[in-house]
Amino acid sequence: MFTLHDMGTFAWAFFITLPLTIIIHIAGHAFFAFLFGAKPKVEIGSGRKLIKVKHVQIRHLYFINASCKYDSIRNEKRWKHALIYAGGSIFNLSSIFVVNGLIHFGIFQKHLFFYQFVYFSIYFIFFSLLPIQYANNWASDGKAIYEVLRHGKIYNELD
Template identity: 65%
Template sequence: MFTLDDMVTFAWAFFITLPATFLIHITGHVFFAKLFGARTELIIGKGKKLLKLGKIEIRQFYFTDAACIYDKIRKERRWKHALIYAGGSLFNILSIIIVNGMILADIWPKHLFFYQFVYFSIYYVFFALLPIDYGENHPSDGKAIFSVLKYGKTYKKFD
């Protein structure tokens, strides 16, 4: 049963753990976009812009979402765009393996934070790869991968 005692855990999960999964996910997109020569912008959160550090923009509701914008890549290829779209989930999966490996190796303790992190990461990967549209010109990563591989349709901004 959820009680007031759980509010600290909830706040920790909502304001730190969940945004960490977003940040790792979006870093995967940025990594592959940069690997293929694109210039990128990173937007963390929604709402009013609070801070801009170079190509990173932090918004008021930093804990809700993140997005990557990239421009033209070197030697346009469908598979490169597909890898950029898959990069977020690949980074989340890699982070899950690292966290579980560190716990199994007794380097990190079994802790609720890590459990929440892995849980949120799995959840995020599942919904990122589910091939659906989240709105007009706003596909999931899975839908973007399908669209670029089958039809050659690319997206320059995605979550």
């Protein structure tokens, strides 16, 4: 049962672990966009702008959502855009393997933080790869992958 005693764990998960998972996901999109010659712009959170360093903005409500926008890439190919769309899940999956490997080899001790981190990472992988159209020009990563490979439709803004 969830009690007042659990509020510390909840706050840790909500304000530290979840945003870290979001940042890793968005970093995956930005990495592959950059790899293919685009200039990605990353926005972390919602609300008023707190900090802007080059192409990264951190907003007041840093724990709510993030996005990655990118311009054109070198040698436009559908598979490159698909890899950019899958980049968030690739980074989340890689982070799961890294964390579990570090625990397995005794570098990290088993801890609730790592359990939550893996849980949120799996959550992000699952829901980002579901092929869902959320709004007029905003699709899940899975829908964007399908659309670009099947129809050549490109989404230059990712969540």
